[in-house]
Amino acid sequence: MAAQTPRQQDAASHRTPPVHTAPQEVALETALLALADPVRQTLVRELAGAADWERSCGSFDVPVTKATLSRHFSVLREAGLLEQRDAGAKRLNRLRKPEFDARFPGLLDLVLGHAAP
Amino acid sequence: MAAQTPRQQDAASHRTPPVHTAPQEVALETALLALADPVRQTLVRELAGAADWERSCGSFDVPVTKATLSRHFSVLREAGLLEQRDAGAKRLNRLRKPEFDARFPGLLDLVLGHAAP
DNA sequence: CAGAGTGTTCGATGATCTGCGTACACTCTG
């Protein structure tokens, strides 16, 4: 009964999990700076158009290298906008919309409403 | 009837008037970057607490020199947040709240609501 | 185990931003 194949995350993960920041502890300045970058705006918009844990880090269409992309994800985590979870070799993402909306009402919807040029 | 003393602005002003940008033409990124700076947040909050054309540029309590302050006003004008008008030797300010709110609903109130640390 | 796939970390680089001091322009007042 305990020898099930570990399908998803954890089990015996030897990877350091991503560092998260709760939206309640995020300063307004941090949130504004995170959402001001055009690449991060694209990431947020694509995340909003997908289901939770649907998108892996490499599945986003942005014109930057994976090193830069990794950095952007780090900024979004620190801003309380992104939650990540390891699933096998991939790292899945979730937009923390409810929590972030509770902290900064209307801000995320403003970014989602304005289409990218 | 035409020889009234010119009390306020213009008349025969030999000064180049400030350059403004209409909030309708401001990009979201520009607005977010303008509001992300702590000094500019203070300026916006103090302006919101005063009547239109009540405050001159030098009347704000921010820990920067007047050269830096002038630069911040320029950024706020480009973001569609500030309107300025010359009145004698002074330059008076007005927060463009209605216009800015129409362009980015809720954004300005978010900044005004979060008190400075 | 070897290899492909995924993602992070580490410098280095170039751009941008904030801040300052100085010099300058304009306005009003004595």
Added chain:
DNA sequence: CAGAGTGTACGCAGATCATCGAACACTCTG
């Protein structure tokens, strides 16, 4: 007109940021 008051323009320094290439770590598959 001389001077004080107000604000801008022009560099210049320091900090921060976005970006990249290369190296590394972990996971799954053949």
